[in-house]
Amino acid sequence: MFATATRNFVAEVDHGGLLIPVSSLNDTITLLTVVVKRKRFWLWQKPKYLTTDFNLNDILKGDTPIQPDTKETDFIKYNGTYGDNIQGSMNANFVHSNVSLEAKDSSKLQSSFGGLKKEEVNVQKLLQDSKGRVLDMSHCLIQQAKEKHRRVFGIVKERIVTTNPCSVIEEVQQGGQCGGRLSLCGPKNPKVSLKENGSLSTDSNVTVEIPTHTTIAYGLIELEVKHDGSYKLCLMSDTMGGFEVDSFAHKGPVDVSGALAHKNNHLRQDLEQLNDHFQLLSSLPVTTRSSLFQQFTEVMQDQTAVSALQNVLDQMCLDKSLPQGDTTTTEPQKQNIQAILDLVEQSGQVGLAQTGQSTSVLTAIHLISSALDEMTNDCLAVLGICCNHTMLQTMELLVQCVSEKGELSLSRAGQAALTEDVFEKAEHLFATSNVSLKRDGDTVKTEINQEPGNLPLALCIAVRGLGSLVCCV
Structure with missing residues (x-):
């Protein structure tokens, strides 16, 4: 429900852009949080993003942490309502029976995020602070990511956060009717008729209260990591990060071409x-x-x-x-x-x-x-x-x-x-x-x-x- 709301939000305000919707309220995402991008089985699939409990300073060598220069700006005020109304029916007639089915399904998802703000890192300063810095390649997070392959490190450069308590409300109404008649007859048996009619309806109304300062979407800078732990920030949207060990040969059971599939x-x-x-x-x-x-x-x-x-x-x-x-x-x-x-x-x-x-x-x-x-x-x-x-x-x-x-x-x-x-x-x-x-x-x-x-x-x-x-x- 929360994941659907954030997904709809990103589709509306950043369609085809670089914002990533937060999928769980349990995710703690701040600026410079390390996020693992997982490449998918098929090249045409959107990647999965796995948040971690670490930030960039946690995986750096040295005792001097990077202090990012950040700024806050008002983003937008967002309230969205999405709904579906689906209705269908089916009738089937056989020699000795007939069956009818009718179903109605309606749902409404209301996302009241209210006023939102954007927090972002000064990328130019971050680039300067990263010069000469090296990742700790023995860190358990880096070791586990390298073992899995097809993993890319990214750090949060911007995030969209709530400024007031808000809510997501989902209302679902489902109903259905079933009717049937079955007739049996034979040379030596009396005719038997069975009739059955039934209906079913369910309603649900769920409200999720979202606290202030909750991240609902974020943007990343990917890292290009060398063998020795030195790294580069991928500043262009078409520049992909990754570990040097993976850059020479792409491995994986991918069956479709990497070209844009909408052509x-x-x-x-x-x-x-x-x-x-x-x-x-x-x-x-x-x-x-x-x-x-x-x-x-x-x-x-x-x-x-x-x-x-x-x-x-x-x-x-x-x-x-x-x-x-x-x-x-x-x-x-x-x-x-x-x-x-x-x-x-x-x-x-x-x-x-x-x-x-x-x-x-x-x-x-x-x-x-x-x-x-x-x-x-x-x-x-x-x-x-x-x-x-x-x-x-x-x-x-x-x-x-x-x-x-x-x-x-x-x-x-x-x-x-x-x-x-x-x-x-x-x-x-x-x-x-x-x-x-x-x-x-x-x-x-x-x-x-x-x-x-x-x-x-x-x-x-x-x-x-x-x-x-x-x-x-």
């Missing part, structure tokens, strides 16, 4: 490089695919659950270690995540005979999870509505359209499949990922908005991945 020509290339993963998922037994699809649709209902699943899979793919318990997830969320892990374990390693290559179900599932984790709450909510066989088939055609010529004939998509209602949902879904859809007679045209980030690629991967799991019924 059309790169989008097609990146998706082609991931085809093995989609083929692997579509070749799984029907029962496995169906179960995985069901669990993913459950997890997608909450951004917190998506992030928790991603953290578990990251640990298994990158650190090759068993996942630890996550105290931030609810019991149903833990059960959904564990069910996915169980299905992955049962599937094991699968080879693709047609390509002569081999990949694991774990990597393929991690690919879908990674794409979902990159999405906004709005995008996840709309994608959740589209999670059925017919709509995903249509979305896959639109994904192909985006990555190729940018035009789709409705005769190819099927006029019945792309109804006005389906088109409205698709238009909203793609718009949340910086892709515009326009209807021009019998043709749908797509255009990728040239904004920073990899949302178009993340959406395409999510649709292709979920489409590989959904089973035709």
Whole structure:
């Protein structure tokens, strides 16, 4: 809830910029705090930032601490309200039965941060103070970061803090109705009719009080660290830090190119490089695919659950270690995540005979999870509505359209499949990922908005991945 509020805040005030949202109220972040940037499994993913209990002076050699020159300025007054209203229904008719389902889901998140101020370090003075200084390479934090690889040190150069007590309020209303009729008859048996109607509704209202001087976002300067502990401040936004041992050869199971994925020509290339993963998922037994699809649709209902699943899979793919318990997830969320892990374990390693290559179900599932984790709450909510066989088939055609010529004939998509209602949902879904859809007679045209980030690629991967799991019924 707090993480969602700070994420929305950064998206509004620094879209495509350098501010990093604080994910936990438990994080203590001050100027010169050391933050570890963890590069991800896939190059198109945004990095993860892990705050530490140390500041720059704690890992420096010598007894003379750096005294930063700092200043405070008024930033903005911020109050934001975000909400989703989702409604869906389904009717199924069979020879002897019919079932109807209706669901409504609404949520509202109100972030009242009030007046905010910015604290920042005088970078020019920090640069002068850093001349001739050396990091203590025997420090446990540095040793552990080097052992993990793909880790970069950064220090907090600016932070956005609250000036008064404030609050984040989340209101959720969920309701559903189910109706059904089942009839059984046979030559020697009397006809039996079963009827059942039910409804379920839940409401929740949670308020989190945030104290004064709470950091909600921050900016970093990365460090380029040499073997002997000498370091440089990476002053340009396109200059990356890291340890010298990692600078000569990049290691890691990264499958897509490092080029900006929102460009059309790169989008097609990146998706082609991931085809093995989609083929692997579509070749799984029907029962496995169906179960995985069901669990993913459950997890997608909450951004917190998506992030928790991603953290578990990251640990298994990158650190090759068993996942630890996550105290931030609810019991149903833990059960959904564990069910996915169980299905992955049962599937094991699968080879693709047609390509002569081999990949694991774990990597393929991690690919879908990674794409979902990159999405906004709005995008996840709309994608959740589209999670059925017919709509995903249509979305896959639109994904192909985006990555190729940018035009789709409705005769190819099927006029019945792309109804006005389906088109409205698709238009909203793609718009949340910086892709515009326009209807021009019998043709749908797509255009990728040239904004920073990899949302178009993340959406395409999510649709292709979920489409590989959904089973035709």
